Amino acid sequence: MATEIEDQILDNLTTAVLALDRGLRAIAINPAAEALLQLSAKKVLGQPLPECLPNNRPFIQALEQVLNDGNALTARGIQLLLANNQGVTVDCTVSRLADDDDNSPLLVELSHVDRLLRLAKDEKMFRRQNANRAVLNGLAHEIKNPLGGLRGAAQLLERELHDESLKEYTNIIIHEADRLRNLVDRMVGPNRPIERRPTNLHAILEHVRNLVLAEIPKGITIERDYDPSLPDLIGDPAQLIQAILNITRNAAEALGGRGVIQLRTGIERQFTIGRKCHRLVLRADVEDNGPGIPDDLIDSIFYPMVTARPEGTGLGLSITQDIINKHGGLIECTSQPKQTIFSIYLPLESKDG
Ligand SMILES: Nc1ncnc2c1ncn2[C@@H]1O[C@H](COP(=O)(O)OP(=O)(O)OP(=O)(O)O)[C@@H](O)[C@H]1O
Ligand SMILES: [Mg+2]
Secondary structure (H helix, E strand, O other): HHHHHHHHHHOOOOEEEEEOOOEEEEEEEEEEEEEHHOOOHHHOOOOHHHHHOOOOHHHHHHHHHHOOOOHHHHEEEEEEOOOOOEEEEEEEEEOOOOOOOOOOOOEEEEEEHHHHHHHHHHHHHHHHHHHHHHHHHHHHHHHHHHHHHHHHHHHHHHHHHHOOHHHHHHHHHHHHHHHHHHHHHHHHHHOOOOEEEEEEEHHHHHOOOOOOOHHOOOOOOOOOOOOOOOOOOEEEEHHHHHHHHHHHHHHHHHHHHOOOEEEEEEEEEEEEOEEEEEEEEEEEEEEEOOOOOOOOOOOOOOOOOOOOOOOOOOHHHHHHHHHHHHOOEEEEEEOOOOOOEEEEEOOOOOOOO
């Protein structure tokens, strides 16, 4: 019984934990470590870690040092190079499982520093965004009420006018009032609550792909790399299509006629969004090899009305973020020339929004 509980604790820890024998072969690994090191338990158990993670001399040296002298050590900010050539920065603590036994296996704990930094950033973003929404909703209300009155009065006036040439002016008032109302409606985003039903993320991405393919030049291709093991999530398909369409359209617009968009999916384990740690989270990436997001814009692209395009309204990403938040999810972006990635994370269980 005790071991069952211990197993559950290990499985649910957000810290990556590994146990290694004296030949540095993995004898235990928890899901957080599998996710962080991008190594499956099946692949790594029984294998020497230096072979599973080649080119990580400083990390292996830290392990060997504890093997030799038995003193626990903590190393901060170690760079690990993963099998897929991605790098992660970790804080690492290595100790003997049994303090007084020279033949004791090693216990290795790793925390993902990038992720800790990101969590702090997420929280700030979350709060800032909620404040933004509240201001926007208030503003929308204050604009729409008098606008309705203005439009109604213009219509009444129009009826009283006998000179046709003057009606041109009332038409302008009515037309501009409608334009402003549409803008405000877009600004606050879809205001119906999200529907919750089993939804297939790949079906959504395929739908978006077909819509975007129909409107973009031939020089742009949309590739996909889907994880076939992805389960359905509970969500609102129409709103999720809107959310992902906005990002994919942006990618196509950034490419300016030539380039590649990639749609990717995957699963993240023990993933924290806001303050909640989710066991399983679905990830959808939209990547393009365009020029990247201008440096002076990157921190504010999720704000409404922020745009670098003359014909843009700057509302696409703000709406996307609102929809993803209502699904209890998270959206983030990394960008450099030739590689811009928007990643959407959606928890598997539903959440009130
Ligand atoms: N993949 C991308 N590559 C380069 N820049 C991007 C990318 N995605 C977004 N951007 C930048 O972020 C800005 C904001 O995007 P957002 O979708 O919110 O507004 P928009 O596309 O300008 O207007 P709208 O979507 O309302 O028509 C864009 O104007 C563009 O400068
Ligand atoms: Mg856009």
